[in-house]
Amino acid sequence: xxxxxxxxxxxxxxxxxxxxxxxxxxxxxxxxxxxxxxxxxxxxxxxxxxxxxxxxxxxxxxxxxxxxxxxxxxxxxxxxxxxxxxxxxxxxxxxxxxxxxxxxxxxxxxxxxxxxxxxxxxxxxxx
Amino acid sequence: xxxxxxxxxxxxxxxxxxxxxxxxxxxxxxxxxxxxxxxxxxxxxxxxxxxxxxxxxxxxxxxxxxxxxxxxxxxxxxxxxxxxxxxxxxxxxxxxxxxxxxxxxxxxxxxxxxxxxxxxxxxxxxx
DNA sequence: GCTTGACATGGAGTTAACTCCAAGTGTTAT
DNA sequence: ATAACACTTGGAGTTAACTCCATGTCAAGC
Numbered sequence: 001x002x003x004x005x006x007x008x009x010x011x012x013x014x015x016x017x018x019x020x021x022x023x024x025x026x027x028x029x030x031x032x033x034x035x036x037x038x039x040x041x042x043x044x045x046x047x048x049x050x051x052x053x054x055x056x057x058x059x060x061x062x063x064x065x066x067x068x069x070x071x072x073x074x075x076x077x078x079x080x081x082x083x084x085x086x087x088x089x090x091x092x093x094x095x096x097x098x099x100x101x102x103x104x105x106x107x108x109x110x111x112x113x114x115x116x117x118x119x120x121x122x123x124x125x126x127x
Numbered sequence: 128x129x130x131x132x133x134x135x136x137x138x139x140x141x142x143x144x145x146x147x148x149x150x151x152x153x154x155x156x157x158x159x160x161x162x163x164x165x166x167x168x169x170x171x172x173x174x175x176x177x178x179x180x181x182x183x184x185x186x187x188x189x190x191x192x193x194x195x196x197x198x199x200x201x202x203x204x205x206x207x208x209x210x211x212x213x214x215x216x217x218x219x220x221x222x223x224x225x226x227x228x229x230x231x232x233x234x235x236x237x238x239x240x241x242x243x244x245x246x247x248x249x250x251x252x253x254x
Numbered sequence: 255g256c257t258t259g260a261c262a263t264g265g266a267g268t269t270a271a272c273t274c275c276a277a278g279t280g281t282t283a284t
Numbered sequence: 285a286t287a288a289c290a291c292t293t294g295g296a297g298t299t300a301a302c303t304c305c306a307t308g309t310c311a312a313g314c
Contacts (some may be wrong), residue, residue, distance in 0.1 A: 003291075014291085015273055022293090023271095034280050036291055049254040055230030059273065070254065088232050091225050094161040098218050098225075108195030110209040119244050127176040127197065130261070141261085142303055149263090150301095161310050163261055218304065 001039040010047055017047065024051055024064050027071060057094065058087050128166040137174055144174065151191050152177055154198060184221065185214050 003014045020026050021037075026046040029037045039047075046067075053063055066083050069076035113127065130141045148164075149171050153173040156164045167173075173194075180190055193210050196203035238253065 013273075016271090018292090019272065034291085036280080046254055047171055052228055052231060054271095056225045058228075067254075077239055079238065084232055084236050084239065088229065088236065091229050091232070095222060095225055095229075098183045098222055101179055101185075102215065102218050102222075104179060105211055105218070108209050109208065109215065112204055112211065127194075140303075143301090145262085146302065161261085163310085181301095 001042070003037045003039070006039045006044065006047065009044070010051055012047070012051065020047070023060070025060055026066060027067065053087075056091060058091075062087060096108060128170070130164050130166070133166045133171065133174065136171070136176055138232060139174070140176065147174070150187070151194060152187055154194065180214075183218060185218075189214060 001009070001016055006012075007014045007017060022028055026043065029043045032038045039071075050063060056062070062083055065106055066080055069080045108126065128136070130144055133139075133144060134141045148156055153170065156166055156170045169181045177190060181187070189210055194206055196207045196210075235253065
């Protein structure tokens with residue numbers, strides 16, 4: 001697959017795909033005789049994986065480290081596991097934080113809808 | 128309260144507090160005779176509110192708009208409600224995305240722990 | 255009166271994560 | 285064979301959200 005095909009398939013810009021490759025966020029992509037990228041199954045798998053992780057906000061830095069370890073072989077499994085566990089914790093915290101903000105948002109939305117703002121804004125310290 | 132007290136109370140740097148004020152993310156903070164910030168109840172309420180919203184990732188731009196509308200009075204309640212509803216949707220999407228990444232992460236963690244990676248890495252396209 | 259220390263301001267610098275650009279190359283269509 | 289076009293690279297530019305810095309002021313202690 002060419003870079004523009006992959007770009008459409010995953011809805012990511014060619015620039016982002018090249019950027020991810022050059023910083024080591026995905027392993028080097030195979031090239032054809034002309035030097036153009038020719039994405040195979042494996043490359044696509046990496047892109048899909050990275051896209052998923054990035055969509056949840058995992059930092060690029062942690063993912064680069066993970067990819068680097070992956071490419072070093074099975075000896076790095078404990079280190080990879082540690083990265084995953086660490087990021088898992090961070091995601092749990094993120095969800096907790098979003099949930100509490102959501103509750104607050106819902107509460108405010110209810111107030112705005114019920115037109116009860118006037119008497120509550122100051123008393124209840126609602127912003 | 129002085130800026131350093133507020134800084135400790137909310138665990139935010141004085142620079143961030145001043146930054147928030149100058150971009151309009153919080154209304155102007157009252158000053159004492161010497162021109163130093165003297166945070167009152169209301170200012171602290173805004174900071175706490177903004178901190179909560181930012182912790183969930185609401186963009187500063189949207190919050191500035193919300194604060195601006197708030198300060199313009201009750202006529203802007205519908206517009207404010209719209210911002211809140213829009214951001215609520217975004218948070219729901221964010222949670223969904225994080226949850227699906229979490230599932231994937233848990234699955235991988237289980238694999239790494241069970242030592243079954245060798246036979247699965249390539250077949251199942253696990254990265 | 256002088257120094258110290260917290261705080262003020264405007265503006266520059268930083269970081270993460272892209273995004274864009276200029277100059278060059280290889281394949282395809284006419 | 286020449287033009288068009290997708291792609292290449294290295295490097296510069298952008299955006300969001302801070303963070304830092306130089307310079308200046310004011311209040312308090314010695």
